[in-house]
Amino acid sequence: MNTIADIARLAGVAKSTVSRYLNGGSVSEETKKKIEIVIAETGYAPNAFAQSLKAKKTNIIGTIIPRLDSYATSRTLIGIDERLRELNFHMLVSNTNQDLEREIENIYTLAKQKVAGIILLATQITDDHLKAFKQINIPVLLVGQQHDDVYSLVHDDETAGYAIGKYIIQRGHKNIAFLGVGEHDIAVGVNRKKGVKKAVADHDDIDARFFETTFNMSEAAIRAQSLFDEFSPSALVCATDNIAIGAVKAAYQKNLRVPEDVSITGFGGYEVTAMMHPSLTTVQIHFVDAGRTAASHIVKLVNGEDIPKLTYSNFEIILRESVDIRTDHPI
Amino acid sequence: MNTIADIARLAGVAKSTVSRYLNGGSVSEETKKKIEIVIAETGYAPNAFAQSLKAKKTNIIGTIIPRLDSYATSRTLIGIDERLRELNFHMLVSNTNQDLEREIENIYTLAKQKVAGIILLATQITDDHLKAFKQINIPVLLVGQQHDDVYSLVHDDETAGYAIGKYIIQRGHKNIAFLGVGEHDIAVGVNRKKGVKKAVADHDDIDARFFETTFNMSEAAIRAQSLFDEFSPSALVCATDNIAIGAVKAAYQKNLRVPEDVSITGFGGYEVTAMMHPSLTTVQIHFVDAGRTAASHIVKLVNGEDIPKLTYSNFEIILRESVDIRTDHPI
DNA sequence: TATCAATTTGGAACCGGTTCCTAAAGTGCC
DNA sequence: GGCACTTTAGGAACCGGTTCCAAATTGATA
Numbered sequence: 001m002n003t004i005a006d007i008a009r010l011a012g013v014a015k016s017t018v019s020r021y022l023n024g025g026s027v028s029e030e031t032k033k034k035i036e037i038v039i040a041e042t043g044y045a046p047n048a049f050a051q052s053l054k055a056k057k058t059n060i061i062g063t064i065i066p067r068l069d070s071y072a073t074s075r076t077l078i079g080i081d082e083r084l085r086e087l088n089f090h091m092l093v094s095n096t097n098q099d100l101e102r103e104i105e106n107i108y109t110l111a112k113q114k115v116a117g118i119i120l121l122a123t124q125i126t127d128d129h130l131k132a133f134k135q136i137n138i139p140v141l142l143v144g145q146q147h148d149d150v151y152s153l154v155h156d157d158e159t160a161g162y163a164i165g166k167y168i169i170q171r172g173h174k175n176i177a178f179l180g181v182g183e184h185d186i187a188v189g190v191n192r193k194k195g196v197k198k199a200v201a202d203h204d205d206i207d208a209r210f211f212e213t214t215f216n217m218s219e220a221a222i223r224a225q226s227l228f229d230e231f232s233p234s235a236l237v238c239a240t241d242n243i244a245i246g247a248v249k250a251a252y253q254k255n256l257r258v259p260e261d262v263s264i265t266g267f268g269g270y271e272v273t274a275m276m277h278p279s280l281t282t283v284q285i286h287f288v289d290a291g292r293t294a295a296s297h298i299v300k301l302v303n304g305e306d307i308p309k310l311t312y313s314n315f316e317i318i319l320r321e322s323v324d325i326r327t328d329h330p331i
Numbered sequence: 332m333n334t335i336a337d338i339a340r341l342a343g344v345a346k347s348t349v350s351r352y353l354n355g356g357s358v359s360e361e362t363k364k365k366i367e368i369v370i371a372e373t374g375y376a377p378n379a380f381a382q383s384l385k386a387k388k389t390n391i392i393g394t395i396i397p398r399l400d401s402y403a404t405s406r407t408l409i410g411i412d413e414r415l416r417e418l419n420f421h422m423l424v425s426n427t428n429q430d431l432e433r434e435i436e437n438i439y440t441l442a443k444q445k446v447a448g449i450i451l452l453a454t455q456i457t458d459d460h461l462k463a464f465k466q467i468n469i470p471v472l473l474v475g476q477q478h479d480d481v482y483s484l485v486h487d488d489e490t491a492g493y494a495i496g497k498y499i500i501q502r503g504h505k506n507i508a509f510l511g512v513g514e515h516d517i518a519v520g521v522n523r524k525k526g527v528k529k530a531v532a533d534h535d536d537i538d539a540r541f542f543e544t545t546f547n548m549s550e551a552a553i554r555a556q557s558l559f560d561e562f563s564p565s566a567l568v569c570a571t572d573n574i575a576i577g578a579v580k581a582a583y584q585k586n587l588r589v590p591e592d593v594s595i596t597g598f599g600g601y602e603v604t605a606m607m608h609p610s611l612t613t614v615q616i617h618f619v620d621a622g623r624t625a626a627s628h629i630v631k632l633v634n635g636e637d638i639p640k641l642t643y644s645n646f647e648i649i650l651r652e653s654v655d656i657r658t659d660h661p662i
Numbered sequence: 663t664a665t666c667a668a669t670t671t672g673g674a675a676c677c678g679g680t681t682c683c684t685a686a687a688g689t690g691c692c
Numbered sequence: 693g694g695c696a697c698t699t700t701a702g703g704a705a706c707c708g709g710t711t712c713c714a715a716a717t718t719g720a721t722a
Contacts, residue, residue, distance in 0.1 A: 001468070003678055014702045019680055026699060043466065045443045049389075050679035053380040054707050060423075068409045069602075074400040081399070081426045090440070092391075093424040095412045109421075112376045135374065137332070217606050249606045271400075272603055275548050275580045334708055345672045350710055357670060381709035385677050 002042050011038045022046065052114060060090045061298055062110035063119045066098045070215075071241070071270040072287055073121060076143065079291020080119060087299045089116070104128045111136035117298040119143060123185045125150070139301035143294050144187050146310060151301065153294050156312045157187045160283045161195020163317055164265055168235045169203055172326030173263065176200065176208045177233035179224060179243055181215060188215075192239050192267060209233070213243060220246030221253075228254050233262060234326055241266035241273050244280055248322070259324035269318060278321035285315045333373050342369045353377065383445060391421045392629055393441035394450045397429045401546075402572070402601040403618055404452060407474065410622020411450060418630045420447070435459050442467035448629040450474060454516045456481070470632035474625050475518050477641060482632065484625050487643045488518045491614045492526020494648055495596055499566045500534055503657030504594065507531065507539045508564035510555060510574055512546060519546075523570050523598060540564070544574060551577030552584075559585050564593060565657055572597035572604050575611055579653070590655035600649060609652035616646045 008015040011034045021027045021035045038044075052058045061084055065073050081091045092115060096102040103120075107129070110118055118138060122129075122145035130149060133140050139151075146152040168176060178196050183189045193210060200208040209231055213223035224236070224247040238244035244266030248258055256262050258278055266273055269284025290313035297307045339346040342365045352358045352366045369375075383389045392415055396404050412422045423446060427433040434451075438460070441449055449469060453460075453476035461480060464471050470482070477483040499507060509527050514520045524541060531539040540562055544554035555567070555578040569575035575597030579589055587593050589609055597604055600615025621644035628638045 004680095005678075015679080016681075016703075017701060020701085023680080025681095026701095028700060031700080045439070047384070047678050048444050049380045049384040050677075050707090052707095053378070053384055053678080053709085054680050056707075068412070069402070069405045071400070074405060077424075078399045078426065078428075081424075082428070090444075091424065091426075093408075093412075093422065095409065095422075097409075097413070108376070113379050113421075217602055221606065245603060245606045249608065252608045271548055272576060275552065275576045277580065277583045277608065335710095336708075346709080347673075347711075348671060351671090354710080356711095357668095359670060362670080378708050381677090381707070383677095384679085384708080385710050387677075 001047075002044055004044075004046065007035065007038050007042065007044050010042070011035045056114070058114050058116055059088060060092050060113070060115045061117050061119060061295070061302075062092045062094060062106075062113070062115035063121070064094045064096060064103060064106050064110070065121045066096055066103075066123050068093075068095050072268055072285070075287030076121060076291040076294070079288035079293075080295045081291075082288070083292040083295035084299070087295065089295075089299060098123070100124070100126065100128075104132055107132040107136060107140075111138055116302045117141070119294050119298050123187070125186075139298060141294055141298045141301065143290065146186075148309075151297065151307060151309055153290060153297065153311045153313060155187065155285045155290065156315060157191035158195040158198070160267070160285070160315045161192040162199045163195070163315075164237060164267070164283050165196035165199025166202075167317060168237060168263070168265065168323065169199060169206060171235075171263070171323060173233075173235040174206055174326070175231070175233045175235070176206060177227060177231055177236045178208065178210045178239070179220065179227065179236060179247060180210065180212055180239040181243075182212055188239050188267075196237055213246075215240060215242060217242045217246045217249075221249045222246075224250035225254060228256065228262075235263040235265070235323070237265050239267055241268040241270040241280065241282055243267075244273070244282065244322075245276065248276065248280070259322050263323040265323060273318075274320070276322075281320045281323040282318050283315055284318045286313060289313065332378075333375055335375075335377065338366065338369050338373065338375050341373070342366045387445070388447055389445050390419060391423050391444070391446045392448050392450060392626070392633075393423045393425060393437075393444070393446035394452070395425045395427060395434060395437050395441070396452045397427055397434075397454050399424075399426050403599055403616070406618030407452060407622040407625070410619035410624075411626045412622075413619070414623040414626035415630070418626065420626075420630060429454070431455070431457065431459075435463055438463040438467060438471075442469055447633045448472070450625050450629050454518070456517075470629060472625055472629045472632065474621065477517075479640075482628065482638060482640055484621060484628065484642045484644060486518065486616045486621065487646060488522035489526040489529070491598070491616070491646045492523040493530045494526070494646075495568060495598070495614050496527035496530025497533075498648060499568060499594070499596065499654065500530060500537060502566070502594070502654055504564075504566040505537055505657070506562075506564045506566070507537060508558060508562055508567045509539065509541045509570070510551065510558065510567060510578060511541065511543055511570035512574075513543060519570050519598075527568055544577075546571060546573060548573045548577045548580075552580045553577075555581035556585060559587065559593075566594040566596070566654070568596050570598055572599040572601040572611065572613055574598075575604070575613065575653075576607065579607065579611070590653050594654040596654060604649075605651070607653075612651045612654040613649050614646050615649045617644060620644065 004015045008018045094106045118140045121143045125147045142152040146154045180193045181189045200206045213220045220243040266280045266282035273280035335346045339349045425437045449471045452474045456478045473483040477485045511524045512520045544551045551574040597611045597613035604611035
């Protein structure tokens with residue numbers, strides 16, 4: 001690999017001239033030609049490190065994610081990547097495997113790598129997070145969680161939870177179960193549940209019960225089975241599509257027909273939910289769009305522009321086959 | 332942020348001494364203490380660029396992937412990331428969105444970023460690829476595709492295809508359809524089909540027909556429907572799990588029972604295939620393990636160690652509910 | 663105590679770019 | 693043709709580390 005000094009020597013100019021040529025300074029047409037030819041011949045590409053060393057900045061955005069094998073994560077990453085590419089940035093992905101300590105560690109590592117900004121697909125924000133954000137002095141954007149001290153982009157989980165709860169109630173369901181996850185996850189564990197609870201609270205004739213499982217499909221299936229043993233809901237609202245898929249499986253195993261015996265809804269809008277039998281009514285979150293917005297925002301922050309402290313992404317309820325009307329109750 | 336010169340000044344030593352302290356050269360106990368204290372107080376972290384500039388190398392492995400929203404990709408990335416972390420390397424992900432030109436472009440960009448090595452989850456290898464590999468002078472490992480001139484790790488698609496074909500034939504099926512993808516994808520489009528064809532060729536009483544669709548679930552469902560119109564297979568072997576999921580959907584829409592009327596198999600071992608109704612018999616490829624192996628291999632290459640030019644990853648057939656025995660034919 | 667080897671330390675050069683400053687060349691106007 | 697002003701080009705310093713080399717210190721041995 002050759003350096004700028006080689007190019008300068010071959011073209012018979014000073015390296016500052018070559019640098020100016022590359023960065024658009026004032027260079028005569030004649031000199032431009034000479035340099036152009038040498039660069040074309042040698043296939044010269046500037047050393048990104050030497051550039052970054054001086055500039056004290058890269059065009060890399062670090063993205064920290066809790067897990068890779070999640071539809072939500074993948075789709076969000078696609079959006080981030082797409083938009084960053086348009087803005088001439090790169091995406092460096094760091095997976096934490098849902099380990100909070102590794103999350104903190106990654107923040108510092110990315111800072112050391114001098115990424116221009118960090119997008120954190122967060123599940124919860126601790127004091128250690130805030131301390132890290134303060135120390136690294138690099139723009140940070142949270143996705144999926146909100147904190148007053150940090151720029152955030154959140155899926156409007158509570159409103160979405162409210163909407164799906166409302167919908168189920170409108171379909172005449174009175175015995176409603178909610179299968180969620182632990183409250184350590186603010187967005188999924190707390191806000192979605194809160195929204196559903198709020199919808200339930202609007203009515204005084206609903207028997208709603210709240211259960212908990214993990215993000216894992218198989219575990220959700222097992223939990224749903226025991227749920228069906230202790231309670232016979234006419235509708236089961238699940239906090240994620242994966243949980244809903246497990247619940248549908250559990251229903252089959254219990255010989256419950258979906259939606260005739262029990263209606264089931266998901267949350268996320270994963271592609272496979274359209275292909276299931278029955279296809280799943282679910283809350284679709286526009287992850288790719290959210291990712292694109294996140295990318296736009298972090299780049300603005302990097303460039304010193306201002307953005308709103310808090311942004312909401314969009315959602316819509318996709319009506320499919322897994323929810324039935326209870327005609328024994330008026331709609 | 333402070334530099335090594337600051338630390339040296341505060342500790343009252345030369346910066347070469349601090350550098351030696353950090354990199355394990357000979358430093359007296361007394362000096363070590365002094366430097367240690369200053370570093371602890373300042374929270375000093377070396378500038379990775381300055382280090383890389385001199386070392387002409389990073390501890391970053393670039394991974395180029397065709398798409399992010401694929402189970403196979405996610406799982407492989409998890410394995411790569413996991414193992415790289417153990418080996419003290421980082422993973423930089425570049426998504427090409429199945430655009431071959433962008434793939435080439437990414438190879439050069441990563442080289443410019445001075446990544447230590449590149450793992451390419453490839454779908455096909457063109458002359459442009461080979462040219463790029465030659466020019467960048469950085470170790471490259473292909474995953475999922477094989478080429479004689481490049482180190483490769485392949486899922487043994489042909490053998491796996493042969494195995495699933497053999498299995499279906501053993502279950503007594505005579506009218507077999509294969510729903511694959513275009514031949515531009517060597518692993519999925521060519522090798523899996525080739526394996527199945529080979530299994531069919533071992534017998535002379537099989538009517539096997541081969542169809543094509545894309546990797547997209549919905550498109551696969553549409554293709555499967557028209558397939559059922561033109562041919563009535565007792566078994567449908569699909570080239571990916573996503574295609575199989577679409578096929579199952581199509582079967583329902585055609586009022587065909589799975590597996591009573593038509594047996595369906597997948598390829599990949601995606602988690603959701605266990606939760607479907609009926610659960611899907613599929614070829615499970617151990618993507619995470621493959622990713623781990625890929626990471627180990629690329630690091631060995633980076634360190635100048637030798638590895639086999641070609642490595643095969645493992646697979647196994649997961650027997651579930653979507654395949655029936657045809658008792659009208661002897662097994 | 664003198665000599666020599668081993669350990670520790672500091673200074674300077676270097677990695678490959680960018681940028682500032684100054685000098686030289688080119689241009690326009692009177 | 694001379695003067696002022698603008699372009700263009702070169703040289704040197706700098707970014708923040710690592711490494712080589714030589715000097716200084718320590719310790720062991722005779």
